[in-house]
Amino acid sequence: MKLFHYYDKRYGPLKSLSNLSLDEANQVINKIKKESPNSFCAKRDEAYMENRFHLEELLKEDFIKKGGKVEISHPNYFVVEEVKWLEEWFINPAHIEIDIKDLDMNYISFTYGDSYPTFSNKVLDNKEYRKKVYTYSEILQMIDKYGYPNIWNNDGKHGPERYIEAQVWTNKGIHV
Known part of the structure; x- marks a missing residue:
C-alpha cells in the first residue's frame, strides 16, 4: 500500500x-481565494477552519x-493509493509517495473518505464508516468490504468519499 x-x-x-492559528489560517485561505478563485480551497466557507480544528480533535481522541x-x-x-484528480487542487502540483511499510502503523489513522465530510454533521447518510477513525488492520477490512473509493467514486457522483485518507501523527519516516 x-x-x-x-x-x-x-x-x-x-x-x-x-x-497555524485560526486567524493566520483564515488569512491564508482568503489569500488563496483572491489568487486562485477557482481552486478547491477557494470554495471553503468561513467556518471551515474552526470546524477543521474541532474535527481533528475528534479524530485524535478516537485514534488514541x-x-x-x-x-x-x-x-x-x-x-x-494514487488519486490523480487531487492535482487539480494546485497551480503547480506535485506529490510525495511513501510505502506504508516504511512507517510505524501505531501513528497512522484512517478515514474511509476525507475526514472533513466523514466527521461532518452535514453528511447524514448513516453509512457505517461515518464519524469513524480506523487503524491499519481496520481500514484493510473496510477496503475488503467496500473497495477503494478512488476507483468506484472517482467522480464523486456516489457521495463525498472519493479516497481513503491517512492521518500520519508523526514526522518520523516521512522523507521529502
Missing part, C-alpha cells in the same frame, strides 16, 4: 493550515482510544 501527499510546488509538501499514538498536534494528511 502506498500513501500519497499532494501539494503545490510553490509552497512545498506537508504545509498544513492546521499548524483505539491505542493509536500521537507525536504531533495535527496530522500530516495523505491519501491511500
Whole structure:
C-alpha cells in the first residue's frame, strides 16, 4: 500500500493550515481565494477552519482510544493509493509517495473518505464508516468490504468519499 501527499510546488509538501492559528489560517485561505478563485480551497466557507480544528480533535481522541499514538498536534494528511484528480487542487502540483511499510502503523489513522465530510454533521447518510477513525488492520477490512473509493467514486457522483485518507501523527519516516 502506498500513501500519497499532494501539494503545490510553490509552497512545498506537508504545509498544513492546521499548524497555524485560526486567524493566520483564515488569512491564508482568503489569500488563496483572491489568487486562485477557482481552486478547491477557494470554495471553503468561513467556518471551515474552526470546524477543521474541532474535527481533528475528534479524530485524535478516537485514534488514541483505539491505542493509536500521537507525536504531533495535527496530522500530516495523505491519501491511500494514487488519486490523480487531487492535482487539480494546485497551480503547480506535485506529490510525495511513501510505502506504508516504511512507517510505524501505531501513528497512522484512517478515514474511509476525507475526514472533513466523514466527521461532518452535514453528511447524514448513516453509512457505517461515518464519524469513524480506523487503524491499519481496520481500514484493510473496510477496503475488503467496500473497495477503494478512488476507483468506484472517482467522480464523486456516489457521495463525498472519493479516497481513503491517512492521518500520519508523526514526522518520523516521512522523507521529502
